[in-house]
Amino acid sequence: MRWYQRFFRRGLTEKHLDTELRFHLDQQIADYIATGMKLEEARRRAQLEFGSVDRVKEECRDVGKGRHVEVAIQNFRYALRRLVKNPGFTTVAILSLALGIGANTAIFALIDAVMIRTLPIEHPEQLVLLGCRYHHRPNPEHSGYGGGGGEPTFSYQLFQQFKKRNGALVTTFAFVPMGFTNTS
Numbered sequence: 001m002r003w004y005q006r007f008f009r010r011g012l013t014e015k016h017l018d019t020e021l022r023f024h025l026d027q028q029i030a031d032y033i034a035t036g037m038k039l040e041e042a043r044r045r046a047q048l049e050f051g052s053v054d055r056v057k058e059e060c061r062d063v064g065k066g067r068h069v070e071v072a073i074q075n076f077r078y079a080l081r082r083l084v085k086n087p088g089f090t091t092v093a094i095l096s097l098a099l100g101i102g103a104n105t106a107i108f109a110l111i112d113a114v115m116i117r118t119l120p121i122e123h124p125e126q127l128v129l130l131g132c133r134y135h136h137r138p139n140p141e142h143s144g145y146g147g148g149g150g151e152p153t154f155s156y157q158l159f160q161q162f163k164k165r166n167g168a169l170v171t172t173f174a175f176v177p178m179g180f181t182n183t184s
């Protein structure tokens with residue numbers, strides 16, 4: 001429940017921190033008095049040794065687990081104030097974000113529909129890929145799909161004849177794989 005107190009009951013947290021630091025300072029003063037120092041000298045020496053109370057408080061706050069959340073909230077508030085002061089910049093920033101998010105969503109939806117999702121068929125294990133190999137010497141200048149490199153392909157006319165005479169398969173379709181050639 002300390003995180004709750006740290007964010008929502010800040011006054012109570014600060015009071016506890018003040019009490020704790022005051023206790024340690026008083027203990028140090030008491031230790032110096034026990035060694036034979038006068039009260040004013042003990043207080044002065046304890047204060048010098050202990051250092052600035054505000055600095056010690058800040059160090060204690062930094063050690064806390066919720067400090068990064070507190071800093072993020074402060075940064076968010078600062079950014080919000082700056083955006084309110086500059087409405088032109090705010091409009092451009094919001095439009096840029098909307099355009100970027102919209103474009104990424106559209107591109108991902110397209111990639112998801114085309115590449116990621118499986119084909120909408122009942123029995124994908126029954127798919128068959130047919131191809132034929134050309135038996136000729138590959139052309140080193142033209143590698144990739146289209147028959148130049150000896151890849152499995154059909155001509156469109158051969159596909160039409162196969163589709164007409166198909167008796168074993170439920171349906172037939174053709175596709176052209178998209179390849180690329182790296183010429184560097």
